[in-house]
Amino acid sequence: MNSKTCFVSGLMKDVDEDMIRLTFGEGSKQVESLGLIPISPLNVAHAVGENKTREEYLAAGLIELEQCEYIYMLRSWERSEGARLELEYARLKYVKVLWQSALDQYKQKPEFRKQSRRVKCEQCNSVFDESRIIYLNGVEHCPVCAHTDALLQLHEDGSEYKESEFTKKEAR
């Protein structure tokens, strides 16, 4: 399994080519902002070559998907037979599922820009602004390594909180 790669999944059938490039491009950028390497079905299709059947492109995509650690479901996934198939396959292969809709909800929260505390990821030791924490399905993800549940808050000067300083709310 290639770690940190993320397959981008969404509607492609009967969609204008420019629109596909736009939506999958946007999705790929969001995947990168999570610290993951996006695997776009557009590139997979390009590698497979032209004049193949839809089934052949889908099959090639599933082979790529199987090797990814994550799958990123674009908003359009529910309208796409192929994306629904990819989601099912991802679950079968224990590929972790990330949702564009969940990321959107988080960005719309009014408090999103106000947060300014520094946090550290215990997994990869990156230090970053709290506002960069990714919430997916209500779970905190490190924006660098995408690890969950390994975030420590830091003082404004960057020093780490001691365990005794954690409030009840912050304690896990």
Ligand SMILES: [Zn+2]
């Ligand atoms: Zn991390």
